[in-house]
Amino acid sequence: MTTPTAPSGRRRSIPNLTGYVMLLPAVAVIVLLVIVPLTVIARDSFAISDPLGGNLGGFTFDNYGKLFDPVYAKTLGYSLGMAALNAAVCTVVGYIVAYYIANRPAKTQPVLLVLVIIPFLTDFLVRTFAWITLLGSGGPFITLLKLFGVEATSFVPSQAAVTLSLLYAFLPVAIFPIYASMRAIDPSLREAAADLGAGWWQTHARVFVPLSAPGLASSVMLTFVPTLGVFVIPVLLGGGKDPLVGNLIVTLFTEFRNEPLGAALSMVVLVLMLASVAGAGLLLRAAGRRNARAARNGKEGTA
């Protein structure tokens, strides 16, 4: 786009410079709030700890070695399991809700979406406490059960309360990406599927699930990864009996005052998160290639 008459150099370099200047705040935020802390944590994970909570510096792999202790490994495995379960439940429920919303009249859809967002405007901690009231002794849930003659005192703390509250916390994150890909689907495809003899199940299995796959994949990632870092819910609703890896990190930093060990565990979680994102990406790509190959092979490629 250079005009031949422009006096060379100077005038063009000015917009370039402003571009960089305008990038500066963003770069500063990322460097100061992401890269610097991460570097500090990464460095600390190799540091030698002092039993009194000091950080002696130096270089050792001991911290990572300690993580192989069954206590830590168990928590890590349990966290991965809970995260996978939560991601699966959120995605399934999110799919149903997103499908419902996407099939409402155009005018009601925004209203329903706002209803999904509203809980997000409240503090995460407050919402978690709300669940204690709802599920705890004297709460509406217990009262309801008593009406049916079921003897119960409180659901808090319990594993079920943790699962339910995790679903509640991450459901909106699942709904939005699925809704986005659902909305891009031509609504006449549903009628076409019905016209070609597909019932409810077949229509979803053969048309809507494959077509909303990108949204489903985002939903899995967006719920799986943050669930690994949750630490408030297991304490408040699970009584701290089954800590997630997030709780363990908090405990290592605050109670055990072992910064290097906490840093090492943080690094492991970070790597696991990155690995799962990468793994999901590879799976999606492989599925895409398989589809393409199936399409090329016509009859042979399909089951």
Added chain:
Amino acid sequence: MNETTESPAVKLTGLTKSFGANRVVQPLDLEIGRNEFFSILGPSGCGKTTLMRMITGFESPSGGSVELDGKNVDGVPTKSRDLNMLFQSYALFPHLSVYENVAFELRVRRTPKREIDGRVREALDLVRLGAYAERKPAELSGGQRQRVALARAVVGRPAVVLLDEPLGALDQKLRKEMQFELKRMQREVGITFIYVTHDQEEALTMSDRIAVMSEGRVLQVASPTEIYDAPASRFVATFIGSCNVLDGVVDAQGRTVVVPGVGELPASVPPDARPGTGVTLAIRPERVRMTASGTGTPPVGAVAGTLVERVFLGDEWTFHVRLASDAVLTVSVPSGEEAAALGAIPNGGSVVLSWLAEAARVLPAEEVAA
């Protein structure tokens, strides 16, 4: 036509549909025969799409019933009706190849696997897309997508295929080609086609019979030639092809029609028409003969007029002639020596129009909706 003892492919009895207070389809009866190419023709908003959606089961009727092959299908879901639809948007599954789109119904209906391949290939060959089996719909042109949709609609060998304005999205040239293709395919597969369109030319060229609809009512059901030559109402006359219409009254003898300001005009007045009744005279432009005035003796019942405009359309000339009553008639003359001679008449020149009595249809006078 020798299958009169068999039940019709589709039979509609008193079928009607209202959305709230708005009655979109007035109660109507219709029978569509087996292997028939049947068109439902009408302007947009006439209720033809709603009518079709009631046959497929996408809409439930407000009253009346639908019978397919002699069986009442009220309350039967779309997926269990022995018919398929060709959607206006084609509604191909974007994540599936052409092959898989066509195979969809067979897989859903659990057709034996060894049968599927043969039938899909057969359907793709029918629409001449055998070489495109592995493509995705996004890699095809509009015309090809339309063929895939058609292959998908016929692969399950339904009794009836409904086509919702299938040529609307195609360009003029492709549309003409597809008209013949559709007709050929319909004959080949021997399936009843119900073709919904607002395009009178498509309906005329392809159909065995046409139902003309307006404002939720079926105005006439007849063969294309009958619809064209013997329209039952002013709406049908003017909607199908172009047509000159003049308002007048039946004369005292009940033989001709008197048009105010013009005089007596030759017309095929039905024997039961009472003298003095208001009627509409409908004359097709190509049935009107035009001559320059002063050349030879004008035929009986000829009308004098002034040439106001001429349009050359390639294969024919169209002349607009103003009568004494200020009504303007259209005359079309196929290109040739005669047309060339008439084309030499200057604008404002006097001409004489004439037609045979049987060319002028007498229709009941109609209140023209404001």
